[in-house]
Amino acid sequence: MSDAGGMGRGRATAEMVAQRANVSRISVSRAFNSHTSLKPEKRALILRIAEELNYTPDRAARALVSGRSHLIGVIVPDVCSHWESQEVDALTTALQNEGFATLLFKTRTDYSMDEKLLAYMRGFNPDSVIAFVENVKPTTLAQFLDRAVPIYVHYPHPGEPEPAETGPLHDRLNVLQRPGIEQAVAMLQGYGAKRIAYVSGVERSQANTAREHMLRTVMAERGLAPPTIAVGDFSYDAAYAATIDLFRVGDGADAIFAANDVGAFGVLDALRHELGLRVPEDVQVVGFDDIAQSHWKSYNLTTVKFDLEERVRALVRLILRRLKTPDAPTLHETLQTRLVVRGTVG
Amino acid sequence: MSDAGGMGRGRATAEMVAQRANVSRISVSRAFNSHTSLKPEKRALILRIAEELNYTPDRAARALVSGRSHLIGVIVPDVCSHWESQEVDALTTALQNEGFATLLFKTRTDYSMDEKLLAYMRGFNPDSVIAFVENVKPTTLAQFLDRAVPIYVHYPHPGEPEPAETGPLHDRLNVLQRPGIEQAVAMLQGYGAKRIAYVSGVERSQANTAREHMLRTVMAERGLAPPTIAVGDFSYDAAYAATIDLFRVGDGADAIFAANDVGAFGVLDALRHELGLRVPEDVQVVGFDDIAQSHWKSYNLTTVKFDLEERVRALVRLILRRLKTPDAPTLHETLQTRLVVRGTVG
DNA sequence: GTGGAGAATGAACACGTTTTCATTTTTCGT
DNA sequence: ACGAAAAATGAAAACGTGTTCATTCTCCAC
Numbered sequence: 001m002s003d004a005g006g007m008g009r010g011r012a013t014a015e016m017v018a019q020r021a022n023v024s025r026i027s028v029s030r031a032f033n034s035h036t037s038l039k040p041e042k043r044a045l046i047l048r049i050a051e052e053l054n055y056t057p058d059r060a061a062r063a064l065v066s067g068r069s070h071l072i073g074v075i076v077p078d079v080c081s082h083w084e085s086q087e088v089d090a091l092t093t094a095l096q097n098e099g100f101a102t103l104l105f106k107t108r109t110d111y112s113m114d115e116k117l118l119a120y121m122r123g124f125n126p127d128s129v130i131a132f133v134e135n136v137k138p139t140t141l142a143q144f145l146d147r148a149v150p151i152y153v154h155y156p157h158p159g160e161p162e163p164a165e166t167g168p169l170h171d172r173l174n175v176l177q178r179p180g181i182e183q184a185v186a187m188l189q190g191y192g193a194k195r196i197a198y199v200s201g202v203e204r205s206q207a208n209t210a211r212e213h214m215l216r217t218v219m220a221e222r223g224l225a226p227p228t229i230a231v232g233d234f235s236y237d238a239a240y241a242a243t244i245d246l247f248r249v250g251d252g253a254d255a256i257f258a259a260n261d262v263g264a265f266g267v268l269d270a271l272r273h274e275l276g277l278r279v280p281e282d283v284q285v286v287g288f289d290d291i292a293q294s295h296w297k298s299y300n301l302t303t304v305k306f307d308l309e310e311r312v313r314a315l316v317r318l319i320l321r322r323l324k325t326p327d328a329p330t331l332h333e334t335l336q337t338r339l340v341v342r343g344t345v346g
Numbered sequence: 347m348s349d350a351g352g353m354g355r356g357r358a359t360a361e362m363v364a365q366r367a368n369v370s371r372i373s374v375s376r377a378f379n380s381h382t383s384l385k386p387e388k389r390a391l392i393l394r395i396a397e398e399l400n401y402t403p404d405r406a407a408r409a410l411v412s413g414r415s416h417l418i419g420v421i422v423p424d425v426c427s428h429w430e431s432q433e434v435d436a437l438t439t440a441l442q443n444e445g446f447a448t449l450l451f452k453t454r455t456d457y458s459m460d461e462k463l464l465a466y467m468r469g470f471n472p473d474s475v476i477a478f479v480e481n482v483k484p485t486t487l488a489q490f491l492d493r494a495v496p497i498y499v500h501y502p503h504p505g506e507p508e509p510a511e512t513g514p515l516h517d518r519l520n521v522l523q524r525p526g527i528e529q530a531v532a533m534l535q536g537y538g539a540k541r542i543a544y545v546s547g548v549e550r551s552q553a554n555t556a557r558e559h560m561l562r563t564v565m566a567e568r569g570l571a572p573p574t575i576a577v578g579d580f581s582y583d584a585a586y587a588a589t590i591d592l593f594r595v596g597d598g599a600d601a602i603f604a605a606n607d608v609g610a611f612g613v614l615d616a617l618r619h620e621l622g623l624r625v626p627e628d629v630q631v632v633g634f635d636d637i638a639q640s641h642w643k644s645y646n647l648t649t650v651k652f653d654l655e656e657r658v659r660a661l662v663r664l665i666l667r668r669l670k671t672p673d674a675p676t677l678h679e680t681l682q683t684r685l686v687v688r689g690t691v692g
Numbered sequence: 693g694t695g696g697a698g699a700a701t702g703a704a705c706a707c708g709t710t711t712t713c714a715t716t717t718t719t720c721g722t
Numbered sequence: 723a724c725g726a727a728a729a730a731t732g733a734a735a736a737c738g739t740g741t742t743c744a745t746t747c748t749c750c751a752c
Contacts, residue, residue, distance in 0.1 A: 013708060024732050029710060037729055056469045060415060061708035063406040064737045071449075071470075079425070079435035080638065089425035092452045101470055103417075104448040106438045123402045124417075124447055236642060269643035292426065296582060297615035298644040359738065370702050375740060383699055407738035410707050 012055040021049050032057050063125060071103045072319070073126035075117070075133050079106065081234075082262055082291045084132055090312040091130070098320055100127070107133055128319050171318045171331045173311065177214055180304035180337030184286045185218050187302075187345055188255045193284055197253035198227040199242050199263055201234040208234075208259055211288065215257055228253060232263050239266030240274075247275050254283060255345075261287040261294050264301050268344065285344040300343035311335055358401040367395050378403055409471060417449045418665070419472035421463070421479050425452065427580075428608055428637045430478055436658040437476070444666055446473070453479055474665050517664045517677045519657065523560055526650035526683030530603070530632045531564050533648075533691055539601035539630055544573040545588050545613055547580040547605035554580075554605055557634065561603055574599060578609050585612030586620075593621050600629060601691075607633040607640050610647055614690065631690040646689035657681055 014028040021028070023042060030038045031046040050056075063069040072095055076084050092102040103126055107117050121129070188196060198215055201208035216226055228250065230242035239258060243266065246252060256271075258264035264287030271277045271285070279285055287294065290305035314333045321328060364371040369388060376384045377392040396402075409415040418441055422430050438448040451467050467475070534542060544561055547554035562572055574596065576588035585604060589612065592598060602617075604610035610633030617623040617631070625631055633640065636651035660679045667674060 015708080025709085026711090026732060027730090029708095030731090033710075037731095039730065042730090054465075056465065057710095058410070058471065058708050059469050060406050060409040060471055061737090062710075064404070064410055064708080064739085065710045067737085069406060074450075079438060080428070080432040082426070085431040086426040088450075089452065092425060092450050096452060096466075101467075102450040104420075104434070104438050104450045106435065106442060119400075119402065120442075121447075123405050125404065125406055236639075240643075265642065265644075273643040293582075293639075296611065297586075297619040298611070361738080371739085372702060372741095373700090376701090379740075383701095385700065388700090403740095404738050407707090408740075410709085410738080411740045413707085 011058075012050075012053040014055070014057065017046060017050050017053055017055050020053070021046050029057070068323075069125040069127055070100050071124060071126045072100050073103045073105060073121050073124070073129040075105045075107055075121070075129065075131040077107055077133060079104070082293060083260060083289055086291060086308055087132070087312065090309055091316070094312055094316040098316065127323055130315070130319075171322055172333070173314055173318065174332060174334045175306060175311070175337065176334060177211065177304065177337045178218070180339050181211075181214050181218050183339035184257070184302075184304055185215070185222060185224070187339065187341070188284055188286065189222060189224065191280075191284060191346055193255035194224070195251070195253045196224065196227050196255045196257060197230055197246055199230045199232045199239050199246075199256060199258045199267055201232060201259035201263065203231060203233075211259055227257065232259065232266070234260050234263055236262050236266040236269075239263035240270045241266075243267045243270035244274055247277075252283075256283060256285050258285065258287050261289040261291045261301060261303055263287070264303065264344075265293070265299055268299055268301070279344050280346050284346070286339075290340050294340075295342065302342045302345045303340055304337050305340045306337055307335065357404075358396075358399040360401070360403065363392060363396050363399055363401050366399070367392050375403075414473055414669075415471040416446050417470060417472045418446050419449045419451060419467050419470065419475040421451045421453055421467070421475070421477040423453055423479060425450070428639060429606060429635050432637060432654055433478070433658065436655055437662070440658055440662040444662065473669055476661070476665075517668060518679070519660055519664065520678060520680045521652060521657070521683065522680060523557065523650065523683050524564070526685050527557075527560050527564050529685035530648075530650055531561070531568060531570070533685065533687070534601045534630055534632065535568060535570065537626075537630060537692055540570070541597070541599045542570065542573045542601045542603060543576055543592055543599035545576045545578045545585050545592075545602060545604045545609055547578060547609065549577060549579075557605055573603065578605065578612075580606050580609055582608050582612040582615075585609035586616045587612075589613045589616035590620055593623075598629075602629060602631050604631065604633050607635040607637045607647060607649055609633070610649065610690075611639070611645055614645055614647070625690050626692050630692070632685075636686050640686075641688065648688045648691045649686055650683050651686045652683055653681065 014025045017028045018025040021042075023046065027038060027042065028046055028050070030036045031043045031050070059070065074088060074091065076088060079085055079088060088102070088104070095102055103121070103124055105117060105121050185196075196219065198212055200212060212227075212229070219225075219227060228246070230246045230250070232238040232242045239262075243256070246256075256264075256267050258267050264285055267285055268279060271279055271283055277283050285301070287301045287303035290303045293299065294301040294303050314335065318331060318333065321331070360371045360374040364374045367374070367388075369392065373384060373388065374392055374396070376382045377389045377396070405416065420434060420437065422434060425431055425434060434448070434450070441448055449467070449470055449472055451463060453463050531542075542565065544558055546558060558573075558575070565571075565573060574592065576592045576596070578584040578588045585608075589602070592602075602610075602613050604613050610631055613631055614625060617625055617629055623629050631647070633647045633649035636649045639645065640647040640649050660681065664677060664679065667677070
């Protein structure tokens with residue numbers, strides 16, 4: 001009753017813009033979806049008035065009719081974990097530049113909740129989903145998503161051998177971790193390391209097993225005895241405790257490979273502040289990821305680097321391509337790793 | 347042409363559920379919006395069939411008609427910055443539990459882009475907005491948001507004196523930083539500190555000026571000379587460089603107050619690894635925030651703690667209340683700070 | 693058994709777009 | 723200048739839901 005004409009209340013609608021420009025509402029729509037034909041001067045006029053009225057097409061309405069929400073669901077266990085936060089950060093930037101928005105969801109380590117979370121998330125109609133979560137089969141994800149929503153299970157630390165995925169997604173992002181690990185092992189061995197230990201991540205996670213497997217392979221190729229395994233869970237605290245165990249209860253080591261950089265920080269602090277050992281003189285340490293904190297002077301960590309920016313760009317490229325042409329042929333992209341040498345080896 | 351009946355393709359609609367349950371589509375709607383009357387057995391039937399068909403109400407359609415998207419826009423400069431990431435993490439969890447989702451946007455330090463970003467974000471119809479961004483007046487924000495969308499400018503490190511906000515938001519979250527700072531200064535003084543320096547954050551930011559002002563006030567009250575100011579920008583690298591400057595070019599100090607914990611890490615590393623000073627013997631250091639990394643052994647930082655969880659809970663409470671009852675009276679909530687003592691003073 | 697109150701239910705409309713189709717206007721070749 | 727092709731434009735339908743209003747049904751008091 002009060003929303004009759006062009007009242008100031010509420011946001012501007014295409015109808016109001018049309019009215020002020022003496023055109024039909026349809027022309028306004030066309031002015032924003034540039035693919036159809038529209039007289040240039042008329043488009044300019046419409047856009048000017050739209051600007052004036054602070055009008056933008058309502059995305060809810062647009063989503064309703066077009067089936068595209070321009071929302072990308074992102075599932076993360078912990079945003080505040082260093083690695084994930086940097087990935088979410090880069091992802092959000094990239095998506096934002098392409099006209100999409102990041103819809104963020106958190107899952108606790110309680111993986112049993114994931115199905116409920118997925119159903120919940122589905123309600124928001126994301127165009128695609130990127131899951132940083134382990135232990136969730138793509139088929140399980142697919143079961144909860146309708147239409148042909150591409151789902152990208154984004155193993156935090158992917159690597160060979162590839163998991164046998166049979167989900168709706170066939171595009172794949174391969175990260176070859178062999179190069180970086182080979183360089184690292186060669187360097188450690190060059191400096192005289194003989195007994196190399198591995199402080200693991202979450203034990204049965206895809207990320208951890210892939211890395212451990214590759215490390216074992218490379219070490220065997222170079223004639224080294226299999227690594228001693230100290231069990232962690234990707235966290236600082238667990239790595240700290242595991243390292244102490246390794247030396248107090250176990251046989252120690254002269255080099256330690258941590259499953260990720262944060263874990264490596266725990267290893268370093270345990271060695272220096274709890275065990276009284278020197279790095280790299282007594283024990284050498286190598287991490288995984290090359291997060292921003294790794295160059296901080298207190299750690300100054302030698303680590304196997306994943307080019308995060310490049311990786312996120314590739315991921316976004318895959319998603320958008322699949323979204324634009326759902327039936328395009330499957331694409332595989334391959335990224336490299338390499339060793340970044342700092343102060344914890346030598 | 348192919349989407350005629352209840353094809354498997356596409357997601358289930360209320361109409362399909364209604365058809366299978368021999369009721370009208372409206373009853374299905376009622377079954378989900380529980381406030382209206384509906385025969386219990388019928389509701390049970392509908393919900394069962396909905397479950398069976400994997401149906402949930404389309405949020406785009408629902409948003410279109412109800413005007414509520416259940417999306418909360420969150421603007422952050424950098425997700426991967428420790429403090430922000432922990433806040434976003436807690437925020438997402440809290441919102442998720444209340445049936446909302448976090449819509450994440452990133453702004454670079456290029457503040458001139460913010461208006462464009464806001465217009466962009468507005469297109470997604472967030473029900474409310476939380477901005478971690480400095481230097482954006484609430485009125486500027488309000489100008490871009492229609493309806494009565496409550497906007498919460500979430501100063502990273504708020505404190506007295508309060509900014510004179512005249513925006514649409516009158517609810518307010520006060521963080522009293524005086525208690526924590528008083529405890530910190532008292533302790534430093536107790537251990538003999540006389541010349542206290544302050545390594546700042548971004549200079550003209552609300553966060554930084556508020557903290558500096560309070561520190562200055564408390565120090566004056568206790569008869570200390572005004573703090574030497576070393577200019578940083580909340581980052582590790584800037585604090586690192588500022589500290590070196592402070593000692594190489596300036597007169598040094600016997601205690602350093604950093605504007606945030608990450609900055610304090612830079613201070614510590616500069617002192618120990620570049621200047622060869624011992625902490626806390628030669629110089630004492632205090633930070634701000636108490637982020638998760640502050641207890642790591644290499645830093646083991648004494649710091650002024652904000653109870654992040656409690657704060658986010660309060661914030662979400664305010665938002666939801668305002669959303670539910672837009673005309674409810676203004677509410678002020680007050681939170682405390684306190685000193686967490688670790689190894690960098692004494 | 694009848695009237696009426698209250699609950700239960702259904703029909704029509706609204707929300708703000710995009711899209712398809714038909715119609716009108718412009719442009720161009722001859 | 724005429725016809726046809728192409729471009730520009732508008733009307734109507736659709737997307738899936740919530741809401742208002744009118745209608746039907748149920749149950750109880752008299």
